[in-house]
Amino acid sequence: MNPIEFWFDFSSGYAFFAAQRIEALAAELGRTVLWRPYMLGAAFSVTGARGLSSTPLKRDYAQRDWARIARQRGLTFRPPADHPHVALAATRAFYWIEAQSPDAATAFAQRVFDLYFSDRLDTASPEAVSRLGPEVGLEPEALLAGIADPALKETVRKIGEDAVARGIFGSPFFLVDDEPFWGWDRMEMMAEWIRTGGW
Template identity: 55%
Template structure:
């Protein structure tokens, strides 16, 4: 038996846009869900703009009618789950500095990068964290004991910019067109409402 099989299986891939309301709710649960099945989570932030270029779609918050429904649904989900939810001003933000900070940090410490990703998406939807401001991202990292200057340098690093862009391209190449998007052993699931199905799949594919 391989080490991966002993742990329970390959990591669950969690693809998401930092400005995705549904990704926020999934981010609060995905790690606990994975732990129940002896899995780990690979966090994969990307910008949905990469997918929209292919599909011709645009985000919920930029689409009439869908925007109003989504905001009502997010508030309803927050009440149902008993968690804070405050849509920030100037939503949605692209969040490229946040994405680049993650991939910079992941090169040296994947666990710290995952913690930072969760801190950022929670900060965005609870405290209005500006994911377009490198200094705000560096400050969020500092609360986790991560060196602020290193994060700022990483956000500006041309190599990191390439990595972040390639991740978005990889997402699209694998068929990702929404957020959150979850892969379990390469099986795709779109949306936070698919978490129960993800859990059922982890118990045994059908």
């Protein structure tokens, strides 16, 4: 069966919560997960939208909602004071790692979320991101060189553009059997869609 495509920006609070649940949910449904970080700014440039953290009223609500979800689920949620970061370094690192080992890339993505939302990782810094290399069996120097590879940079840019061309515009955003679901709060609906074959 087709995997659940999990599209996200590493700086998305709701994507953090989705990342805590998606693997277990997919296992319950007999599916795998295709983790797909991308730069949400690529979608904003098309939709004209702005991130929650830079939108008055929505920003205040989102901060309250994130804290509420974290308390309910017993999760640490402490984004950096200068949140959101432009997580380009982490996104490029993911795809470089994926080319070596998809399983390592998934573990890396989960670690990035955990560290960024506990205010212990600058996802915009190639040097900071590269220090996670040993946690997934890679040398920091190799990961740093991968992040800087011009071919990889072009690949990551194209992934973002292709995502938007497919109608992906938010974070988290899920595609399952070509059916789109936008938002952390659509995960249970997505699960029911898979269980029933849709409606």
